[in-house]
Amino acid sequence: MEKLEKTLEEWKAMLDPQQYEVCRLSATERPFSGKYNATKTDGVYHCVCCNEALFDSKAKFDSGCGWPSFYEPIGKSAMTEIRDVSHGMIRTEVKCARCDAHLGHVFPDGPPPTGLRYCINSVCLNLEPRE
Template sequence: MQKLEKTLDDWKAMLDPEQYNVCRLKGTERPFSGKYNATKADGVYHCICCNEPLFDSAAKFDSGCGWPSFYQPIGERAMVEIRDVSHGMVRTEVTCAKCDAHLGHVFPDGPPPTGLRYCINSVCLDFVARD
């Protein structure tokens, strides 16, 4: 996969302020505020920055955490995991493999078959319904 690289000014011009804050500055949206938190439609969630497919709706579940949750990404190479020691805790950050957008974090408390919970900010995603 070829990396998509842009300057922060390019990203700022392309994204709205909340998307820029979360995707490029590693912010987070308020829990239960995201447009995809309760979505149950059939389709694919893409990166808002580069349109790369990230999650299939079949892997989405209601974790009750306030952010869209998935038990696995759409493919092994869809994202990169990074050790995150910010905010006085140790977590695993997930970023888009193509454009390095911050998406959220992955935790080891999800359902079978993976036992993982990818806790993802809605503002990082664009949903495309399946025809």
Template sequence: MEKLEKTLEEWKQMLDPEQYNVCRLKATERPFTGKYNSTKTDGVYHCICCNEALFDSTTKFDSGCGWPSFYAPIEGSAVVEVRDVSHGMIRTEVVCAKCDAHLGHVFPDGPEPTGLRYCINSVCLDLVPREA
């Protein structure tokens, strides 16, 4: 996959302020406020920054954490996991493999078959519904 690289100024011009803060500055949207937290629409979630397919709705589940949760990315190479030691914790950050957008974090408390919970900010995603 070819990397998409832009300057912070280019991202700032392309994204709205919340998207920029979360995707490029690693902020977090408030829990239970994201547009995809409760969405049940069948489709594919794409990166808001580069349109790369990241998660399929068939792997989405209601974790009750306040953010959309998935038990696996659409394919192993769609996202990259990075050690995150910010905020006095050790976590695993999830970023888009194509453009390095911050998406959220992954935790080892999800359902089978993976046992993982990819906790992703709605503002980082664009849901493309599957055609019936």
């Protein structure tokens, strides 16, 4: 996978303000506010910054946390994991492997088969419905 690199100014020009804040500055959208939190549409979720495929809707589940949740990414190489010790807790941040966009966090409290919960900001995603 070829890495996509842009300056913050280039990202700011191509993303809307909320996408820029979350994807490039690691902010978080308000819980239960994202357009994909409750969607049941069948398809593939892509990174809003670089269009890399990240999650299949088949791995989406309702965790009740207020953000779209998935039990696994579309592939192990789709994202990178980084230890995050901000906000007085230890978490694992997930970023798009292609463009380093902040997506959200992964937690060890998801359903089978993985036991993981990828808690992802809707604003970071574009859903491409299956036909």
